[in-house]
Amino acid sequence: MSSSKPTSTSQQRPKASALPKPPTTLDPTCVIADSAILTGKYPISIGPQTVLHPRAMIISAYGPVTIGRGCIISEKAVVGIAKQDDSGTKDVEMTTAVATTSTPPPTYEIHLGDDVVLEPAAVVEGSIGLGSSIQAGARIGKGSVVGKYCKITPLCTLPPGDELSDFSIIYGKNQRRQERPGLERLRKVVHDKELEVLRTLIPGNLAKWQTTAASGVGAGGAS
Amino acid sequence: MAPKQAKGEYIETEAGNKVSRRSQIHGTTNIILGGRTVIQAEAVIRGDLLRTSTSTSSGAQQSVASLAVQTGKYAILSPGCVLHPPRKYHRGTLSHTTQKIGDNVYIGPGAIIEAATIGSNVWIGAGAVLGRLSFIRDGAKVLDGAVVPGGMIVNSGDIVGGRPARKVGETGWGDPWDGREAWRSI
Amino acid sequence: MDGEGVAAAPWILECQYCNWTSLDIGITFDKPNNIHGQLAKILGKARSKVSLLLDKLSDEPEPTEPVKAFRADPDSRFATLLSFYKSELAKENPNDNPFASISGANTDYSSPSSFARIMSLYTNTNNYGRKASGKSTPMRGAVDASEGLVLVNHLADEKAIDILHRTGLSQTINTEQRIAQPHNPRFQNEMIPQATLLCTKRSRRCRTCRHILVKPEAKINNTRYKIKLLALNHIPSMTLKPLTSLPSTLSHLPPNKPLQFLLTLRNPMFEAIKVSLGTPAQTPGPRAHSVTILCPDFTLGANADVWDEALGIGLSNSNQNKRGSKLLLKDLNNTEESKVAEAGKVWERGRNWTTVVVEVVACQSLKGPPPPLPRGGPPLSFGASLEGLLEAEDREVTEDDDVLEIPLFVRLEYEQAVTEGGSTGLAVGNVATTTAAGATTSATSADGISAAGGGEGEGGRDGDIGKRTRELAYWAVLGVGRVANPSAKMPEQK
Numbered sequence: 001m002s003s004s005k006p007t008s009t010s011q012q013r014p015k016a017s018a019l020p021k022p023p024t025t026l027d028p029t030c031v032i033a034d035s036a037i038l039t040g041k042y043p044i045s046i047g048p049q050t051v052l053h054p055r056a057m058i059i060s061a062y063g064p065v066t067i068g069r070g071c072i073i074s075e076k077a078v079v080g081i082a083k084q085d086d087s088g089t090k091d092v093e094m095t096t097a098v099a100t101t102s103t104p105p106p107t108y109e110i111h112l113g114d115d116v117v118l119e120p121a122a123v124v125e126g127s128i129g130l131g132s133s134i135q136a137g138a139r140i141g142k143g144s145v146v147g148k149y150c151k152i153t154p155l156c157t158l159p160p161g162d163e164l165s166d167f168s169i170i171y172g173k174n175q176r177r178q179e180r181p182g183l184e185r186l187r188k189v190v191h192d193k194e195l196e197v198l199r200t201l202i203p204g205n206l207a208k209w210q211t212t213a214a215s216g217v218g219a220g221g222a223s
Numbered sequence: 224m225a226p227k228q229a230k231g232e233y234i235e236t237e238a239g240n241k242v243s244r245r246s247q248i249h250g251t252t253n254i255i256l257g258g259r260t261v262i263q264a265e266a267v268i269r270g271d272l273l274r275t276s277t278s279t280s281s282g283a284q285q286s287v288a289s290l291a292v293q294t295g296k297y298a299i300l301s302p303g304c305v306l307h308p309p310r311k312y313h314r315g316t317l318s319h320t321t322q323k324i325g326d327n328v329y330i331g332p333g334a335i336i337e338a339a340t341i342g343s344n345v346w347i348g349a350g351a352v353l354g355r356l357s358f359i360r361d362g363a364k365v366l367d368g369a370v371v372p373g374g375m376i377v378n379s380g381d382i383v384g385g386r387p388a389r390k391v392g393e394t395g396w397g398d399p400w401d402g403r404e405a406w407r408s409i
Numbered sequence: 410m411d412g413e414g415v416a417a418a419p420w421i422l423e424c425q426y427c428n429w430t431s432l433d434i435g436i437t438f439d440k441p442n443n444i445h446g447q448l449a450k451i452l453g454k455a456r457s458k459v460s461l462l463l464d465k466l467s468d469e470p471e472p473t474e475p476v477k478a479f480r481a482d483p484d485s486r487f488a489t490l491l492s493f494y495k496s497e498l499a500k501e502n503p504n505d506n507p508f509a510s511i512s513g514a515n516t517d518y519s520s521p522s523s524f525a526r527i528m529s530l531y532t533n534t535n536n537y538g539r540k541a542s543g544k545s546t547p548m549r550g551a552v553d554a555s556e557g558l559v560l561v562n563h564l565a566d567e568k569a570i571d572i573l574h575r576t577g578l579s580q581t582i583n584t585e586q587r588i589a590q591p592h593n594p595r596f597q598n599e600m601i602p603q604a605t606l607l608c609t610k611r612s613r614r615c616r617t618c619r620h621i622l623v624k625p626e627a628k629i630n631n632t633r634y635k636i637k638l639l640a641l642n643h644i645p646s647m648t649l650k651p652l653t654s655l656p657s658t659l660s661h662l663p664p665n666k667p668l669q670f671l672l673t674l675r676n677p678m679f680e681a682i683k684v685s686l687g688t689p690a691q692t693p694g695p696r697a698h699s700v701t702i703l704c705p706d707f708t709l710g711a712n713a714d715v716w717d718e719a720l721g722i723g724l725s726n727s728n729q730n731k732r733g734s735k736l737l738l739k740d741l742n743n744t745e746e747s748k749v750a751e752a753g754k755v756w757e758r759g760r761n762w763t764t765v766v767v768e769v770v771a772c773q774s775l776k777g778p779p780p781p782l783p784r785g786g787p788p789l790s791f792g793a794s795l796e797g798l799l800e801a802e803d804r805e806v807t808e809d810d811d812v813l814e815i816p817l818f819v820r821l822e823y824e825q826a827v828t829e830g831g832s833t834g835l836a837v838g839n840v841a842t843t844t845a846a847g848a849t850t851s852a853t854s855a856d857g858i859s860a861a862g863g864g865e866g867e868g869g870r871d872g873d874i875g876k877r878t879r880e881l882a883y884w885a886v887l888g889v890g891r892v893a894n895p896s897a898k899m900p901e902q903k
Contacts, residue, residue, distance in 0.1 A: 354425060354426070355425070360632075361632045362632055370426075372424070372425050372426030373425035373426070374425050375425075378608045379608070379632045380632070381608075387426045387427075396623055396634065396637055396639055397639060397641050398641070398646075401648075404648065408650065
């Protein structure tokens with residue numbers, strides 16, 4: 001079978017069906033894999049030609065998430081804040097937590113610019129500028145802002161609330177930064193090719209997540 | 224695939240491959256497991272990222288059924304690791320090349336592998352990241368949390384670690400890590 | 410360091426990790442291959458543009474222009490220095506200085522002519538030898554750049570500081586980067602891409618008898634070895650496995666709870682071995698975990714063939730075992746559930762392997778001196794000296810403090826048939842490595858307590874069979890895992 005259906009039974013995420021479905025605005029040209037997960041209570045908006053790999057996760061529990069054009073979000077990458085405390089542990093049980101707090105937690109809007117690439121297991125809790133690349137396992141802290149055409153190499157972290165200027169690169173152990181102007185045009189050519197290829201390889205399932213404004217969809221996972 | 228016992232964690236195939244029910248494998252037809260491999264829970268194998276031939280072949284745009292990931296014998300994929308065939312941009316076309324993994328390879332938990340080739344008797348530590356199109360030759364060892372940048376060639380018998388991964392030692396001539404023991408004990 | 414091209418020339422080098430490109434230093438290439446050659450040509454051109462002589466005349470070198478910075482190339486400077494000194498040596502008169510080397514070559518002090526000369530120095534008491542010397546001129550040093558001398562240019566430093574003011578610290582390079590560059594640059598735009606060194610395959614010989622120990626295959630791609638004689642292959646291999654718990658918890662061993670592990674020794678030799686294990690009751694190191702081996706003395710069967718086993722040869726029966734421990738030949742069909750770890754009993758044995766149970770109680774508290782041991786004698790006396798070393802230390806918490814490692818003293822006794830060539834070339838084992846399922850490994854060499862029984866005993870049987878009892882003893886370290894720290898969080902697994 002060439003579909004992206006995994007052979008394992010869906011026991012690994014028993015809470016998947018229990019997660020709230022967010023109101024979404026999905027461009028018809030974007031590709032969302034079947035096992036991608038969109039959850040949260042704030043709206044999620046995804047731009048044209050964006051590709052969400054299987055097991056990509058977008059959480060809008062603490063603020064709306066806007067994803068630009070041509071983004072690639074790889075498997076196990078997480079966009080959005082999962083837990084509203086400073087410990088940084090990931091916990092998907094946040095709905096009840098939100099309901100019981102007396103003061104409403106501040107909303108963190110997360111905005112991914114165009115052509116942003118998130119590699120597998122990247123965790124993004126802040127905003128990313130246009131053309132940036134967050135590589136495998138990197139973590140962008142809550143409320144931080146990454147500039148345009150940046151590159152965060154694997155396993156590096158950006159502390160919450162930090163700002164990264166355009167064209168900078170975080171590499172090495174514990175974030176050294178290096179400014180570089182660039183070859184953006186060339187990289188964009190490669191990026192567009194990749195978008196093309198991924199669209200043919202990953203069968204999308206927009207209907208599963210598509211909502212019109214303020215109306216929830218029923219039971220998901222139709223296919 | 225006949226399960227050995229009823230509803231065990233692992234599904235065991237005829238070739239002796241033990242695949243966890245909680246693993247996330249896509250594109251199973253494009254994956255070859257070399258026999259007696261172990262794929263543990265939450266491991267992700269992207270068999271759906273294939274080489275695409277952009278040249279049209281008799282009008283059919285269906286990707287040529289090629290191999291996405293190939294493993295050798297006694298490969299152990301720990302929980303949470305990710306096998307992601309590397310993208311290759313060559314002469315104006317971008318495609319995914321086959322990811323080849325050798326025999327007796329241990330891939331630690333949470334490792335993200337986008338390497339093109341991993342040789343035999345390789346030990347990859349937890350949380351390591353092997354960049355795009357990197358080559359890990361036989362007998363090498365990648366330490367926990369190492370980041371091997373794209374295109375890097377880890378020479379045979381080298382121990383590499385750090386970010387970016389640099390050679391920090393050499394594995395000796397002793398027997399490498401025994402995959403067969405691990406396969407038996409799981 | 411990959412190459413990436415835009416359809417065709419010009420080509421640049423781009424790092425896939427930090428996005429450095431050769432455009433940073435202003436270099437592009439004409440073709441995608443032979444980078445090293447093209448780079449050398451480009452840099453060579455830069456160097457020949459301003460020759461070393463002009464160095465003297467010009468005001469100060471311009472570090473900002475990367476092209477000119479490559480001039481200060483250690484290779485060419487070394488070459489000129491070398492040729493200068495060689496010419497100086499050639500000028501020397503051997504009569505002035507009998508120790509001078511002739512023609513700049515390595516003096517062979519043992520050659521007959523130089524030997525005679527030197528001896529004549531000491532034996533000549535008359536003035537014959539001294540007359541010829543006259544006034545000897547010492548060898549002069551290099552004077553200017555053409556002879557390889559490059560003076561420290563103070564103005565260059567000022568220039569560098571000036572650039573530093575203008576561009577800021579971000580443009581400088583750190584120590585690690587500077588060491589990797591041969592020409593010792595200061596700024597980021599002076600760095601040159603370095604070619605990675607190629608690897609070599611080496612063969613090893615024994616230090617004393619020059620016998621080849623390791624010889625790799627001649628073919629490049631083949632990583633195997635033609636000859637591989639390892640001491641490890643002559644001592645029992647050890648593996649450690651937890652008795653019940655899953656391997657995933659080996660990095661978070663629960664403290665203050667008795668944990669049981671199965672230690673399996675596998676015998677590669679063709680003789681049965683009597684094994685005696687010992688370990689200090691409390692592990693040395695920042696944390697004192699208590700370790701008990703439930704059955705420290707047992708035998709290992711010989712690594713005989715399957716046929717031999719069927720015929721009953723090679724298996725060590727309880728008849729041969731004269732030691733005080735109570736060993737029973739376990740039924741090989743025993744399932745594990747019915748077994749309970751008992752002190753003094755082997756857990757399981759097979760044709761050439763035996764498994765015993767090791768019980769560990771991980772201790773969580775660290776820091777401060779380890780608990781004082783009774784000086785009179787802990788159960789195994791060799792542990793005391795190790796503790797003494799560490800008692801006075803007051804160490805800070807380091808990263809690997811929670812690693813649980815068990816030092817193990819292994820003593821082997823076996824009988825070996827005496828061949829014509831003598832012993833089978835076994836070195837007295839000092840190094841051993843052990844592996845544990847999913848845990849860390851480490852090797853240690855014998856400390857002050859060296860191989861106690863390393864010598865050969867001539868005792869044994871009579872001259873008929875010609876067997877010789879050999880004893881081997883060494884320290885090993887079993888790496889188990891890490892002790893869980895309840896204040897630290899469990900790592901998440903996605």
